[in-house]
Amino acid sequence: MTEQGRAGRGAQMTDERPAGERRAETAGQVVFDGVHKWYGDAPAVHDFDLAIGKGEFVTLLGPSGSGKTTSLRILAGLESATAGEVYLAGRAVTDEVPEKRNIGLVFQNYALFPHMTVAQNIAFPLRMRRMKKAEAQGHVDRVLAMTQLTPFRDRYPRQLSGGQQQRVALARAFVFDPSVLLMDEPLGALDRNLRDHMRLELKSLQRRIGATVLYVTHDQDEALALSDRIGVMHQGVLQQTAPPDELYEKPVNSFVARFLGQSICLPATRVEQGAHTVVEVEGIAGRILVDAENDCSAETGGEFMIRPERIRIGTDRPDTAERNAVACTVAAQVYLGPQIEVHLRTEQGAEMQVIVPSAAKADYAAGSAHWLSWTARDCRFLARVN
Amino acid sequence: MTARTTITRLPPGGDPAPGRVAPRARGRRPTFVTMALGLPVAFMAIVYAYPVGKMLMKSVTEPKAGFGNFTEAATDSTIWDVLWVTVRLSLEVAVLTVVLGFPVAYFLARTSARKARFLSLLVVIPFWTSILVRSFAWIVLLGDNGLVTKVLDPLTGDSQGLLYSESAVVIAMTHILLPFPILIIKGTLDQIDASLPRAARSLGAGPVRAFVQVYLPLAVPAIVSSGMLVFVIGLGFYVTPALVGGPKQSTIAVVIAQNVQVNFDWGMAATLATMLLVLATALTLVVRRLTKVKGLVSL
Numbered sequence A: 001m002t003e004q005g006r007a008g009r010g011a012q013m014t015d016e017r018p019a020g021e022r023r024a025e026t027a028g029q030v031v032f033d034g035v036h037k038w039y040g041d042a043p044a045v046h047d048f049d050l051a052i053g054k055g056e057f058v059t060l061l062g063p064s065g066s067g068k069t070t071s072l073r074i075l076a077g078l079e080s081a082t083a084g085e086v087y088l089a090g091r092a093v094t095d096e097v098p099e100k101r102n103i104g105l106v107f108q109n110y111a112l113f114p115h116m117t118v119a120q121n122i123a124f125p126l127r128m129r130r131m132k133k134a135e136a137q138g139h140v141d142r143v144l145a146m147t148q149l150t151p152f153r154d155r156y157p158r159q160l161s162g163g164q165q166q167r168v169a170l171a172r173a174f175v176f177d178p179s180v181l182l183m184d185e186p187l188g189a190l191d192r193n194l195r196d197h198m199r200l201e202l203k204s205l206q207r208r209i210g211a212t213v214l215y216v217t218h219d220q221d222e223a224l225a226l227s228d229r230i231g232v233m234h235q236g237v238l239q240q241t242a243p244p245d246e247l248y249e250k251p252v253n254s255f256v257a258r259f260l261g262q263s264i265c266l267p268a269t270r271v272e273q274g275a276h277t278v279v280e281v282e283g284i285a286g287r288i289l290v291d292a293e294n295d296c297s298a299e300t301g302g303e304f305m306i307r308p309e310r311i312r313i314g315t316d317r318p319d320t321a322e323r324n325a326v327a328c329t330v331a332a333q334v335y336l337g338p339q340i341e342v343h344l345r346t347e348q349g350a351e352m353q354v355i356v357p358s359a360a361k362a363d364y365a366a367g368s369a370h371w372l373s374w375t376a377r378d379c380r381f382l383a384r385v386n
Numbered sequence B: 001m002t003a004r005t006t007i008t009r010l011p012p013g014g015d016p017a018p019g020r021v022a023p024r025a026r027g028r029r030p031t032f033v034t035m036a037l038g039l040p041v042a043f044m045a046i047v048y049a050y051p052v053g054k055m056l057m058k059s060v061t062e063p064k065a066g067f068g069n070f071t072e073a074a075t076d077s078t079i080w081d082v083l084w085v086t087v088r089l090s091l092e093v094a095v096l097t098v099v100l101g102f103p104v105a106y107f108l109a110r111t112s113a114r115k116a117r118f119l120s121l122l123v124v125i126p127f128w129t130s131i132l133v134r135s136f137a138w139i140v141l142l143g144d145n146g147l148v149t150k151v152l153d154p155l156t157g158d159s160q161g162l163l164y165s166e167s168a169v170v171i172a173m174t175h176i177l178l179p180f181p182i183l184i185i186k187g188t189l190d191q192i193d194a195s196l197p198r199a200a201r202s203l204g205a206g207p208v209r210a211f212v213q214v215y216l217p218l219a220v221p222a223i224v225s226s227g228m229l230v231f232v233i234g235l236g237f238y239v240t241p242a243l244v245g246g247p248k249q250s251t252i253a254v255v256i257a258q259n260v261q262v263n264f265d266w267g268m269a270a271t272l273a274t275m276l277l278v279l280a281t282a283l284t285l286v287v288r289r290l291t292k293v294k295g296l297v298s299l
Helices: A002-013 A019-027 A068-076 A118-128 A133-146 A162-174 A192-209 A220-226 A244-249 A254-259 A358-364 B003-007 B032-061 B068-075 B077-110 B113-128 B131-142 B147-156 B166-177 B179-191 B195-202 B207-235 B239-244 B252-261 B266-291
Strands: A030-039 A042-052 A057-061 A083-088 A103-106 A180-184 A213-217 A229-234 A237-242 A264-273 A276-281 A287-291 A301-306 A312-314 A324-335 A339-346 A351-357 A369-374 A380-382
Touching: A030 A068, A042 A068, A042 A237, A057 A068, A057 A220, A068 A083, A068 A103, A068 A180, A068 A213, A103 A162, A103 B195, A118 A133, A118 A162, A133 A162, A133 A192, A162 A180, A162 A192, A192 A220, A213 A220, A220 A244, A229 A244, A229 A254, A237 A244, A237 A254, A254 A264, A254 A301, A254 A380, A264 A380, A276 A301, A324 A351, A324 A358, A339 A358, A351 A358, B032 B068, B032 B266, B068 B077, B068 B266, B077 B113, B077 B166, B077 B179, B077 B207, B077 B252, B077 B266, B113 B179, B131 B147, B131 B166, B131 B239, B166 B179, B166 B207, B166 B239, B179 B207, B195 B207, B207 B266, B239 B252, B252 B266
Parallel strands: A057 A213, A057 A229, A103 A180, A180 A213
Antiparallel strands: A030 A042, A030 A083, A229 A237, A264 A276, A264 A301, A276 A287, A301 A380, A312 A369, A324 A339, A324 A369, A339 A351
């Protein structure tokens, strides 16, 4: 995304209009162009560039305080950007008041109006747009049916279950056909089972109405299951934006690798760059070969990274011409039900873990010696971001 | 005390597992809850219910049995005037305190918790000062040579003080009763989810419509109930109208006191007190019916 942002700015020479506006025409429904947000002198969001296409489901994923909610609130107009522009459906809205932006916002606590019935809550945005009663009624009925809320139309929010309240909040946010739906941890207040169920419901509803969605969560499973693309945020900086599989398989830095799924990350130094990148990894004897395209660090110092499921574990020394290999002894094992997680230690003291089927439990007793091996294609050399 | 047995009571139907020791038999000695509720009930019965009952009795027994006192009061036009003054004063004060108190409560509810604590203290401190002292203070301020008169002099061209007028009584009573609406309304506003006005804004409501259609309706119960509370307290106000008001501002409480202290007519005093009680109850019920707000303090 950053590259695209820079390209956009570079092309400004030939076109008078701001880069964001042109990108807004081509790239989509929502465009953040170099958005910054400072609280006093603490940066909350730093140089945020993101374009969301029409009908796309994009998630901002990150730990709390990473700036994801702030970015969403800037788009909603509940927070003002210190610098940069925000475009909505090709229109600059950076200085527009929230009520003029035509955005559907779903709050974590739903923010349903307690003194209005379900139908009145859903009709509220239509009433604010001075839509005729009969027409509004039609829209409300349609949305109630879509969210299976028709039997509850005359109930008050406090008479509904959490999942039903969630659906009302959702219905209220899209009944007026907003340019984009913003959701800030909308499933956060639900219990585990209901959350999984609502996740499916949310995704199918989004597909049916073709809504453009910007979703914020700290739950990686939710992000992976729902999103067309995920943007990982950390310390106010968008680290990487990619489809879920690419994000998992090809993280560009150690923060993304650690935050999403399990990974083994070890400090490393690059010693050679060519067809393969050759790195020296702390705690692993010898040199490790990494595919050139898996080399994502601009500096010689970085982190060696591999997913545990890409590691092959065996008792015999593998063919080192084809595979990177290291000898280890088992330090401990953790029982996970269908699998066990085996913690191993290299002779130089680096810790690595692999996942093996529970049936093989007896083979990995503490103290037993094994060889770990992997191909150059499966491991990566990443920029260090903590 | 047998507090433990009551508090750690088993859930209904949850029989102790076989082999466990059965809970100690309850009901022989008064439990903590019965005592905690019983003592205030007994206290109120002695210091409230009994005197009120006695008063109600006096109104129909003194000087002789029958409703003579009531017919006398009902045919006396000055009593009707006094009742009207009382109701009007209380109504004015109730409306004023709510109108003045709401913005303060709104501000207190929206500011940071630390500031709100400090400012609430400023609201409550005058509350701890005796009503008598505060009423005397208003005599000083509103008198012919008082501060208020002097400040307003160039504007009104009138060097006469406000003292002994209806304005004086309303000003003083509003000052004294203002903390009630502030604290009651603040209590309710604190409960209103701060994301509601924001949700309204995002759904297309301007700041005014978000306030009027979403925020204000949620505050209505507190506004009505605090207004009702001030109104009922105002009906029985004695010290302030007696000190700050003139003869025209005699409230029913002032007339009751006159009957007791000057005329020694206990029967008539009791009759008027009964009328005040009936009036307060009736008006409370009417407001309750009209606004569907239940109770004086509803959160």
